[in-house]
Amino acid sequence: MSERLEDIAAALVSGGKGLLAADESTSTIKKxxxxxxxxxxxxxxxxxxxxxxxxxxxxxxxxxxxLYDETIRQSARDGTPLTDLIRKAxxxxxxxxxxxxxxxxxxxxxxxxxxxxxxxxxxxDYYARGARFAKWRAVIDIGDGLPTYGxxxxxxxxxxxxxxxxxxxxxxxIVEPEVLMDGPNAVHDVKTCYNVTEWTLKTLYEExxxxxxxxxxxxxxxxxxxxxxxxxxxxxxxxxxxLTVKVFKAAVPVAVPGIAFLSGGQSDELATQHLSLINALGxxxxxxxxxxxxxxxxxxxxxxxGRFENVAAxxxxxxxxxxxxxxxxxxxxxxxxxxQAA
Numbered sequence: 430m431s432e433r434l435e436d437i438a439a440a441l442v443s444g445g446k447g448l449l450a451a452d453e454s455t456s457t458i459k460k461x462x463x464x465x466x467x468x469x470x471x472x473x474x475x476x477x478x479x480x481x482x483x484x485x486x487x488x489x490x491x492x493x494x495x496l497y498d499e500t501i502r503q504s505a506r507d508g509t510p511l512t513d514l515i516r517k518a519x520x521x522x523x524x525x526x527x528x529x530x531x532x533x534x535x536x537x538x539x540x541x542x543x544x545x546x547x548x549x550x551x552x553x554d555y556y557a558r559g560a561r562f563a564k565w566r567a568v569i570d571i572g573d574g575l576p577t578y579g580x581x582x583x584x585x586x587x588x589x590x591x592x593x594x595x596x597x598x599x600x601x602x603i604v605e606p607e608v609l610m611d612g613p614n615a616v617h618d619v620k621t622c623y624n625v626t627e628w629t630l631k632t633l634y635e636e637x638x639x640x641x642x643x644x645x646x647x648x649x650x651x652x653x654x655x656x657x658x659x660x661x662x663x664x665x666x667x668x669x670x671x672l673t674v675k676v677f678k679a680a681v682p683v684a685v686p687g688i689a690f691l692s693g694g695q696s697d698e699l700a701t702q703h704l705s706l707i708n709a710l711g712x713x714x715x716x717x718x719x720x721x722x723x724x725x726x727x728x729x730x731x732x733x734x735g736r737f738e739n740v741a742a743x744x745x746x747x748x749x750x751x752x753x754x755x756x757x758x759x760x761x762x763x764x765x766x767x768x769q770a771a
Contacts, residue, residue: 434646442687450722452525467735486751487518571612589636617657630680689720708760
């Protein structure tokens with residue numbers, strides 16, 4: 430595979446494939462394991478990721494896998510590095526490099542993502558371990574008087590600095606500015622989400638330009654334009670799709686090769702439906718696909734349930750969701766296909 434950033438970025442969003450976000454922190458995956466009564470240990474986490482990475486859909490539906498620091502260092506039960514399992518399936522290993530969102534000083538209720546200190550050295554290590562792309566997530570809250578200019582500027586500036594360091598290390602940066610769905614229902618309708626998403630994206634691309642980041646060697650991982658989960662008036666799928674495409678046309682340069690959505694709290698099937706409807710409206714200037722975590726993994730985790738004898742069941746559940754999203758990345762998903770495949 431070519432090592433050009435532009436080629437790696439293009440490969441991540443090509444062919445109707447998408448990204449598996451398997452970068453849950455140790456604390457996050459513990460919560461998911463708690464839900465199925467499984468103790469979270471280094472071995473159980475390894476077994477779970479190995480189950481996912483050996484599923485058939487890794488070859489036909491997944492272009493890349495975002496890993497956590499622990500996972501990129503782990504090997505399968507037979508001693509094969511997990512990154513080799515990913516490459517064997519034809520996918521590209523990636524790595525989450527941010528250190529989480531922390532309270533932003535002087536900005537009550539808002540956060541900024543940390544992790545820039547020492548990132549240059551960490552990226553060299555991750556590159557040596559096989560990572561060819563990375564991810565950094567910034568969170569933008571909607572609320573009374575939120576977001577503020579200061580919070581959007583701080584988060585997008587950090588995303589730009591991260592992206593520049595990645596490209597210097599030969600790693601494609603995925604930039605993830607997520608407008609959260611958690612705003613209070615009185616202020617977080619779909620119009621507000623549109624306005625905040627547009628503001629965030631325009632500020633992000635200004636910062637990336639100022640940081641001299643090559644856009645052709647990046648991927649955008651944004652939210653869709655949806656109402657807050659507690660909003661009394663939820664937008665229809667058609668409205669979500671219309672506003673999401675509209676905001677991208679207003680704010681995302683055509684030099685960006687691809688957009689890989691986060692699911693952001695949507696149900697598994699709704700995230701798939703929205704993605705398919707967006708692609709059915711194409712062609713678009715960018716490839717549009719998925720970068721889902723929970724929306725790809727939830728059913729597989731339940732089916733596997735921490736038992737070796739359930740690996741095949743876990744594979745079937747993962748294959749189904751991954752293939753439904755691969756259809757959606759081509760605008761070809763339908764509810765009928767969902768039911769037939771299930």
